[in-house]
Amino acid sequence: MNEKAYWFNYQIELEDGQRSRFHIALDPVTLTMTPASPEPYPPWARLSYRQCRGCPLSPNTDRYCPIAVNITDLVERFKDIVSHNNCMVVCETRDRTYSKKTSAMEGLTSVFGIVMATSNCPVMNFLKPMARFHLPFSSVEETTARSTSLFLLGQYFEYKKGRVGSFDFDQLERSYARVQRVNEGLLARIRSLGNRDADKNAIITLHSLSQFLSMEMDFSLTTIAHLFERGADG
Known part of the structure; x- marks a missing residue:
């Protein structure tokens, strides 16, 4: 592993003792996730399989959905776990360790979030800076603060280069609207893979979060x- 890579080690332990580990490593320059598993990938990971609305990629040049290939192992391991199952989630990073006793859904949502942001999906790439400062189990308020502040920081750097002349959230709101379509597309891919709901609810949670953030821009x-x-008194 690249010594300069940003990495996140997740461990999810269910009440019955079942443990799953997920290692996520990001290239220090591109912030793109190292592929989680090699080919062959399942049919539902093909780009043409229920491709997201508005996806800028083409099956003629891209065989697989970049996010789908990185969540195949995650989905397979958790497709039969119900979302409200209690578990202990630990996330180790280079700088600190986070842990929380929570539901399988919240643990999966945290993992899904960073994987989706760093899989090199063109729609999700704007989230890479926030993924660099990944905060497991973040609340809506925390995510709102991080998302908007990092976006404005990016706008500042663009302003310094003479590329933007104003600071507003119009672009961020449009970006999150596209994220909603990615969430919907991924949910459609995995909806029929298991007879329970943990992986589906993780995507649903992310979808709800993106909807909330879009609403926040308006208000x-x-x-x-x-x-x-x-x-x-100041």
Whole structure:
């Protein structure tokens, strides 16, 4: 493994003692995830299989969906686990370790989130900077703050290069609208793979989150605006 790579080691342990480990390594320059598993991939990972609406890739040049190939192992291992099953999730990074006793759905959502953001899907690539500072189990408020602040930081760098002349969330809102379509497409791919719901609900949670963030752009970030209000005495 590249010593400079950013990495995240997830371990999900169910109450019955079953353990699953997932190693995620990001290229330090491109922030693209190292492929989770080699070929052959299952038929549902082909790009042409229920391809996402508005996908900029073409089956003529791209055989597989870049996200699907990185979640095949994750989906296979958890397709028969119900979403409300309790588990202990531990995420180790180079700088610190996070842990939480939670549901299988929340644990999977955290793993799905970073995999989807770094699999080199053109629609999701704008999330790579946030994935670099991945925060497991983040709340909606935390994700809103991280997403918008990193977006504005990116706008600042573009402004310094003379590429943008204003700061607003229009572009971010459009980006999250496209993320919703990716979430819907991935859910369609895996809907029939298991008779239970943990992996499906993880995607549903991400879909709900992207919907919320899009709504927040319209309502001036109401859930975090109060943090910046000053008292009468300054």
